[in-house]
Amino acid sequence: PGPLAGARIWVPRPQGRAGGLCDALREAGARPFATPLIECVNLSPSPIAQWLTGLKPEPGEFLAFTSANGVRAFGAGLLANADARSLSGLRIAAVGPATAAALESYGLRADVSIRTGGGAGLAAALVSAGAQKVTAFLARVPRPELGAGLAAAGVSFESVAVYETRRATLPPGQVEVLVRAGLDLVVLTSPSIADAYLAQTASEPGLSAPVVAIGLTTARHLQDRGLAPVAVAASPAAADILQAVHSALGAA
Numbered sequence: 001p002g003p004l005a006g007a008r009i010w011v012p013r014p015q016g017r018a019g020g021l022c023d024a025l026r027e028a029g030a031r032p033f034a035t036p037l038i039e040c041v042n043l044s045p046s047p048i049a050q051w052l053t054g055l056k057p058e059p060g061e062f063l064a065f066t067s068a069n070g071v072r073a074f075g076a077g078l079l080a081n082a083d084a085r086s087l088s089g090l091r092i093a094a095v096g097p098a099t100a101a102a103l104e105s106y107g108l109r110a111d112v113s114i115r116t117g118g119g120a121g122l123a124a125a126l127v128s129a130g131a132q133k134v135t136a137f138l139a140r141v142p143r144p145e146l147g148a149g150l151a152a153a154g155v156s157f158e159s160v161a162v163y164e165t166r167r168a169t170l171p172p173g174q175v176e177v178l179v180r181a182g183l184d185l186v187v188l189t190s191p192s193i194a195d196a197y198l199a200q201t202a203s204e205p206g207l208s209a210p211v212v213a214i215g216l217t218t219a220r221h222l223q224d225r226g227l228a229p230v231a232v233a234a235s236p237a238a239a240d241i242l243q244a245v246h247s248a249l250g251a252a
Contacts, residue, residue, distance in 0.1 A: 002029020012037035024238040037196035048077025057089035060132030071102035073162035074137040116235040118217035123149025140164040165192040183209035191221040
């Protein structure tokens, strides 16, 4: 049955983004529920065409991505207007293996890559790499850590909004399924999902369950809003999440 046999775990990631984690949980014996609380939507029209018209690469200039969502929105805009050759002379920085993998799907490679640490960690890595100018492709309402860290080091920073997150509506039938399941844990992978979860449980208390947070950024975001996670995964990697889930359930 596996070490997590019977554990009922909600993974409220956007549609199509929970499969790998749910598979890993299922293999460990858990019963995962992949019911999304948010959706990620590329901005239309894409701002990439306008950004490309003013592109004049400079020494020490980087493009930065903190999520696969940002990469996909950037990539869609790039392919609609140019190709990877347009980025010649630019270096690329990314947070996390999923972001790096998304870049590779567009023929791009991260010159600076960190496994964990969020925007603050990426800012530190960029400063260490000698960045002089950084353009980041982020959500419409971005987290402040990347820009703040770069500004503190005197690095020029520009944020280009390429997508937005919207709260998804849970159909009553899905709410009932989750409530009847009697959730043991909820895995929250980002601050935006955490906010959606808090809003949902405010109106549907039956969906409340102990929370596992992915990364310190999400954990601190939850703590700032009065909810302390019972465990924190070191990174979004399935192995790290499984370890945190084990810890939360007392199975470690």
